[in-house]
Amino acid sequence: MKKFVFIALFLGISLSGFSQSDTVWYKVYTGKFGNSDATLHLCRHSYSYSGYIYIWFTQQQWPMPVYGSPSPEYPDSIQLSAGNSPLFLNLTGLFKINNFIFDGHGHLQKDNVTSKEVHFSLQENKSGNYTAFQYFYTGGTASLPPKLKNESTCDFSSAAVWPVTNTAFTTSLKKQIGIALNSKVPVNNPLEIMKIEKNKFMTGWQKDNSKLTAKDAADMGLSLSASQDQNIMVMYEDEKTLTLANYISTYSGGAHNNYYTSLITISKNTGKKLQLKDVLSAEGLKLLPSLLDKVARQQFSINNKKPLDENGFFVNQIKATENFYVTSTGIGFLYPTYELKSFAEGEINLLVPKVALSKYLTPEYR
Numbered sequence: 001m002k003k004f005v006f007i008a009l010f011l012g013i014s015l016s017g018f019s020q021s022d023t024v025w026y027k028v029y030t031g032k033f034g035n036s037d038a039t040l041h042l043c044r045h046s047y048s049y050s051g052y053i054y055i056w057f058t059q060q061q062w063p064m065p066v067y068g069s070p071s072p073e074y075p076d077s078i079q080l081s082a083g084n085s086p087l088f089l090n091l092t093g094l095f096k097i098n099n100f101i102f103d104g105h106g107h108l109q110k111d112n113v114t115s116k117e118v119h120f121s122l123q124e125n126k127s128g129n130y131t132a133f134q135y136f137y138t139g140g141t142a143s144l145p146p147k148l149k150n151e152s153t154c155d156f157s158s159a160a161v162w163p164v165t166n167t168a169f170t171t172s173l174k175k176q177i178g179i180a181l182n183s184k185v186p187v188n189n190p191l192e193i194m195k196i197e198k199n200k201f202m203t204g205w206q207k208d209n210s211k212l213t214a215k216d217a218a219d220m221g222l223s224l225s226a227s228q229d230q231n232i233m234v235m236y237e238d239e240k241t242l243t244l245a246n247y248i249s250t251y252s253g254g255a256h257n258n259y260y261t262s263l264i265t266i267s268k269n270t271g272k273k274l275q276l277k278d279v280l281s282a283e284g285l286k287l288l289p290s291l292l293d294k295v296a297r298q299q300f301s302i303n304n305k306k307p308l309d310e311n312g313f314f315v316n317q318i319k320a321t322e323n324f325y326v327t328s329t330g331i332g333f334l335y336p337t338y339e340l341k342s343f344a345e346g347e348i349n350l351l352v353p354k355v356a357l358s359k360y361l362t363p364e365y366r
Contacts, residue, residue: 023044023047024135024137025043025044026042026044026134026161028040028124028234029100029122029124030123032119032121033055033118034106034118034119034120035118036055036056039053039054040052040053041234041235042066043135043161043231044135045135045159046137048068048069049066049068050066050067050159050233050247051233051234052065052234052235054327061236061330062327063235063236063243063325063327063332064349065245065247065261101122101124102120102121103121103122105117105120106119131169131234131242132163132165133161133163133234134161134163134164135159136159136191137158137194138156138157138194138195138198139156140155141155141156142203142205144209144210147214148210148212149218150212150218152209152221152222152223154202154205154225154226154227155225155226155229156197156229157228157231158194158197158198158231159230160180160190160230160232161233161234168271172272173266174187176244176264177232180244180264181230209224225251225253226252226253227249228248230247231246231247232245232246232247233245233247235263235325238327238328240328241265241266241267241268241274241325242265243263243264243265243266243326244263244264244266245263246261246262246263247259247260248260258337260336260337260347261347263324263334265326267364274326275322276324279362280362283360284361285360288320289317289319289320291352291357293317293318294356295352295353296308296318296340296350314339314340315340321334321335323335327351329353329354330352330353330354332349332351333351334347334348335347335349335350
């Protein structure tokens, strides 16, 4: 039976409480889910929400992607969803605008375990323990000339966090964000770069398809539709590291879009983009495949000794990837769709506990 894990957060919010200037922002919320510490990195543009949440369910900080929008049935509420196997979570509560609190009750569900109801309360964190970011967004839709009588559209969306302050660390962050935005020159204003990319993508699509005859365009119908979405968000941050998640989704016809998330983990001490060799010894690097095998078996409830490729995986052995993040409780590895499992399973996020790596961590990360 295929495993499907979903985290849904249903949070009541009066949309009329926001002014136009409040429609694009990034905030950090911290607090409790039951007795567990929880952190939510949340971005908002227009009426779309995205980010990452991690809750210490099993003493592991395991970032899970969050996304959502207002519910069509309840326009005064928002619905956010996220997930990593094998956890299932529902939260229902109020977003109290005046004091910036998410507060309510939630249900924690694990595979084959009765759900448990707990109270949660998350408040905007302004302590200075987290890096201050602005959040920039641009988007648009292009159409084909009326003479082609084709209703296909080209949709573009680009969003990115951008450090507010100027320090050696934030200078490094800005450089990495600029690279992620495909800029060949230093970036002073990410919105300008994003708008250039938007115009390039949309005018290119119009130019290519405007060459079609009216008959060919009519025959192809909505298959000419295309889209590109990019969102650079904060995945995780503590006193040692910050990880950015660069999510990119493209569609150019077919059954579904293609997407992947590239991780950028940066040392807050040196401003350096980390590689695995900066965090683990050579011996630890050699040990990773066997540790990832154990984590995958536990995460996907594999109780036999058969190879992974006989248990729903596409590979016999999982290799470590440089697409990783570092938390205070372990090192996580993020794999794109189709690399380990089917598209329906989504990206696979495997977190190797710190306790299994303690002998092999470099001094800064012990």
